[in-house]
């Protein structure tokens with residue numbers, strides 16, 4: 001946080017780009033695995049393109065969260081399925097050591113394509129929907145602290161845990 005690139009709007013990926021997708025995606029999966037995260041967006045490693053990855057089979061940090069399929073989503077579009085929103089704790093690789101409560105749409109449809117050019121279209125809710133909204137925000141230069149409505153619900157992980165304010169479960173990019 002503080003790097004102006006994280007506030008920029010990323011460019012769509014075009015077939016004529018000649019973007020070397022495979023090495024970029026390898027970098028992204030490695031970075032995400034290092035952080036034991038649930039997702040990552042390309043701008044977080046300095047590539048200003050509309051690419052996000054997310055998903056895990058099991059994650060010790062979210063023992064109760066259902067698995068989210070490991071997904072590469074390029075040029076994503078999100079449509080809320082209704083107006084309902086829910087609060088949940090989030091963290092981010094780009095905002096290390098902190099957590100905050102962020103309202104997100106409960107259920108969304110997301111569309112885009114994968115690394116093979118296949119169309120992806122899914123309707124999801126809960127944690128899966130939260131991760132996708134968090135990651136896609138990165139493509140529009142938005143970090144989760146900008147979405148926090150009550151700044152009293154923002155703090156250092158150690159302190160929040162110590163104070164019993166937060167249980168380590170619903171969060172995103174970062175352990």
Ligand code: NI
Pocket residue numbers: 091092093094134135138172173
């Ligand atoms: Ni993030």
